[in-house]
Amino acid sequence: MKTIQAVTYPVHFQNKAYQELSNLIETNNYSTLFILVDENTLEHCYPKFIPNLETDKRIELIEIESGEINKNLETCVGVWNAITELGGDRKSLMITLGGGVITDLGGFVASCFKRGIDFINIPTTLLSMVDASVGGKTGVDLGVLKNQIGLFANPEMVIVDTDYLTTVSKREIKSGTAEILKYGITYDLKLFKEIKNSKELDINKLIHRSVSIKNEVVLQDPKEQGLRKILNFGHTLGHAIESFYLESEDKENLTHGEAIAIGMVCECFMSSKLLGFPSEKVSEVKEVVLSIYNKTNLLKEDFSAIMEMLKHDKKNVNGQVNFVLLNDYEDYKIDCKVPEELIIESMEFYNS
Amino acid sequence: MKTIQAVTYPVHFQNKAYQELSNLIETNNYSTLFILVDENTLEHCYPKFIPNLETDKRIELIEIESGEINKNLETCVGVWNAITELGGDRKSLMITLGGGVITDLGGFVASCFKRGIDFINIPTTLLSMVDASVGGKTGVDLGVLKNQIGLFANPEMVIVDTDYLTTVSKREIKSGTAEILKYGITYDLKLFKEIKNSKELDINKLIHRSVSIKNEVVLQDPKEQGLRKILNFGHTLGHAIESFYLESEDKENLTHGEAIAIGMVCECFMSSKLLGFPSEKVSEVKEVVLSIYNKTNLLKEDFSAIMEMLKHDKKNVNGQVNFVLLNDYEDYKIDCKVPEELIIESMEFYNS
Known part of the structure; x- marks a missing residue:
């Protein structure tokens, strides 16, 4: 399917997207790739994703618990601490691999880490493919109030690969x-x-x-x-x-x-x-x-x-x-x- | 002293700044003004500030504890909850009245609340007047790591009134x-x-x-x-x-x-x-x-x-x-x- 050009970034579809991803990583010479997953996408999506990623950069995996209930600042602090301990710097790239919780939270975490590092969204649910993936909204909930804390921030690229939909209910x-x-x-x-x-x-x-x-x-x-x-x-x-x-x-x-x-x-x-x-x-x-x-x-x-x-x-x-x-x-x-x-x-x- | 025009906002000096502030509030028709202070600026600066503020808008005061040790996400969550409980909306204005902790944290809080509300910085210390007031850096510390979490975000206006310096050590x-x-x-x-x-x-x-x-x-x-x-x-x-x-x-x-x-x-x-x-x-x-x-x-x-x-x-x-x-x-x-x-x-x- 044809690439869709959003404001400042492209949305690439299916397999050819991964070649674009490898090119982007090469061009920008990122220092480390942080891949944000939850226990479900770690088990079901990460094994599909990782063989497609051609790079010799350092890769670090950060796992959070799935579910809207964890889309909060406490989880952000956990991820920020993890990136810090793993030596993340301003040339780090965050790759979010998951549903809306992962892409929204991951985009927010990336945008606020050291005043902003690049991020890429790889939505793995239908909801995040058709909604969260485009538009630059990032954020987390405050108590039960949805997306109360967040930012407009654009990813460098979005990858829509409908193969991941075989992993969801x-x-x-x-x-x-x-x-x-x-x-x-x-x-x-x-x-x-x-x-x-x-x-x-x-x-x-x-x-x-x-x-x-x-x-x-x-x-x-x-x-x-x-x-x-x-x-x-x-x-x-x-x-x-x-x-x-x-x-x-x-x-x-x-x-x-x-x-x-x-x-x-x-x-x-x-x-x-x-x-x-x-x-x-x-x-x-x-x-x-x-x-x-x-x-x-x-x-x-x-x-x-x-x-x-x-x-x-x-x-x-x-x-x-x-x-x-x-x-x-x-x-x-x-x-x-x-x-x-x-x-x-x-x-x-x-x-x- | 002459107004200095920063990228997207002016830095106004001394008394005439307050007239500019009142104009801005009128022009933008803000719904509520949230004034962020700490216990020191509440006692020493707020009484100097408030007679200069000509407006019929609702004013809500939010107080945080002073000190770098409180420039963290926990304090942000407290302020976000306070704004939420006080009915803050996207047309709210945040006015930060204090030193670098208040202006940095307040700018970050404003920029992330409902994906961003307007804010105005009124630095009350020499450090914040000459440093934090211009440049659009906002943020908080992560543990002992200074300004690890934050954003580039510009205020609508900065007011530098050196009268506040009589209140600091x-x-x-x-x-x-x-x-x-x-x-x-x-x-x-x-x-x-x-x-x-x-x-x-x-x-x-x-x-x-x-x-x-x-x-x-x-x-x-x-x-x-x-x-x-x-x-x-x-x-x-x-x-x-x-x-x-x-x-x-x-x-x-x-x-x-x-x-x-x-x-x-x-x-x-x-x-x-x-x-x-x-x-x-x-x-x-x-x-x-x-x-x-x-x-x-x-x-x-x-x-x-x-x-x-x-x-x-x-x-x-x-x-x-x-x-x-x-x-x-x-x-x-x-x-x-x-x-x-x-x-x-x-x-x-x-x-x-």
Whole structure:
């Protein structure tokens, strides 16, 4: 598949990407390569990756524990200490090999180590391939608040090799599909219809299309002043729901995609009430979402805790929650204020 | 004094700066002003500052404990949590009011909160006025390693009001003087001679000159590829000595300036041995340093621990320590390798 050129870095696909990686390492004469993995990517992805890496540079492996719960500053401090003890300097390169936790955290760690070393992202999950890999967002959670601490920082290169997807669960693939759905609903109706109507998804094609879309959007609005906010569609309420489930010890966590899918259904509903988004399209989105994900039963008694989570959304200004809503498919409106009752009504609609 | 225009922001001096501040706050329509202080600047500087601040925005005060020992990620997490609990959003403004710990840490905290909010530095010590205030370096220490974690990030404005200097100790003023000396030795011989020959220093003039020099240097080389490295003169060994004293529980800490002054004497000595820097100038620098600072007795038995600290200097590449040395006054050479014996000899020279 064709290389996609992002703002300051390329996204290379499949096998030829590794040749580009070797060239980059040679050209920049890095002193040491630090490869960041978790226990899963160490076991399943590292053995696929390492034979592709042609270099005589020193390689050091740093392992963190998997899971969103470890995407925090404590883990960063552990990695910073490890790099320090292993003699990392400003000419070190960080290679992140993993899902969104690894790529987001690794990019942040690299960007802050001695005021910044180069890094390369190798996403190994569908979610990180289609979302985290392009756009330059790095960061970690603060308590249960997702990505509260972080930076805009661009990798030197992103490598998308769909071979790694054989290492992840079906549930993870479904999770990533939510982001592809989002690109479809907000930016590329053809893509949405393709997902709706396909019996079997051509995942390689969907990934390439998704990365292209995200890149187009980010190139036009790197700092999220306008257009880029469409990437938050479904994420405002979705993140709040995700955080709430993460925090609730008696509930099984939702994947990011499961939460965002619920968020998209709810935000379509809000859109229909506030902006005249056609109600049959609300139903269409709900139907597609429920054809992919099991229905989550949002409990009435949890609504107020979810509303509380919304108050910490990064897009809020002056305590006002800002939604990105839709006038229609591919037609968005940013900075929408939504009455609390309507947010609750939207969750009831999802439940119904 | 005349405003100095740095890369992306102005440095305003004395009283008229506050009018500029009020204008900036009005223009940007910030949602909340977070003022970061420590217990000292809260008591002595905040009461001077607040009557000058004309605004109807919400003001929230965040206090951290003073001291280099608190310039760490734990303190950052405390400030991030405080901003979060106080409803900080992306339109919040951080105003740092204090010495280098406050301005460095506050700039880092602001730059990483929700991927970056605006900040303004109001340095209240001589050291932070002439050093930390310009140049866009933010960061915190990792263990005893100074500024190991951080970023290049520019404030919206810097306010230098020398009235705050009445609130700091003589020892702090002396500490800041080391940086002014450094500008003199490496970049502006006239300034060095002025310090050498003056009975009474015109501190306002020295500050304005120092900020101008640092700004000139940073504008020419923002990312420290070449010229900017002169700002590290005296700092390579100086930082190692400072860290060593900070870590040694049985020794009184050195101020940054005291450590850097020792570093400058030693690095002049290394320069004379390696680059032919004239030996009478080594003596001149040592003499000026000892006319300002009490002599520290560097113990032979501590040399190896100090050498150990050098190994973590941020400028190192491939485990090699890189010094900035001098061919002559105002004439530098970057990336100099210095044999371990000569580093030790230079400390013995300082002691002699």
